[in-house]
Amino acid sequence: MDKQSPGAGIELYGDHLVLDLMNTVMTVDGNKVERWESDAEVLAWLRGALDPAVELPAHAAPGSLAAARLLREQLRALVMAHKDGGAPDLALLNGLLERAPRQLLVREKDGAARLGRRFAGEPHDALLAPVVEAAAHLLTEERFERVKRCENPACTLWFLDRSKSQQRRWCSMALCGNRHKVSSFRKRKAAA
């Protein structure tokens, strides 16, 4: 895997912000590959992964990397527990949602009302708030059986199966699907 910086051209296989975030640490040929090594890389990744309409700060606040990595593992634990049939930990998600900026109406100088955000937490909480909101949606609104882990046992990537047939099995054909096709072809050939 090339070590290009995230942002433009990042590969996203998750088809959902939260699963893409979980996939920022992955195992390739038995080696752990970490896509985030600095606060700036977290911000660049969010720029590439979020809807362009979401406003992001020009610079990542100190502590963004640690906060993003912690959130990633908290969400991974939530998704995996829910996938195993457990109820999501509402206290954890609610704690995260409480630190996200709230919407409120503010009065402009000319008297007009404008929708703004009030913000009480740390700057990196604001940065990660769109991910926390997406996690709340994923755990409540999506049909969770569509949240899948790639069927390659050596692959750690997750995705949301948005296909009509819901038969998606691989993070991507290029990474794991073709590998599987080749190995089952070899097995058939060896058995013949």
Ligand SMILES: [Zn+2]
């Ligand atoms: Zn895979």
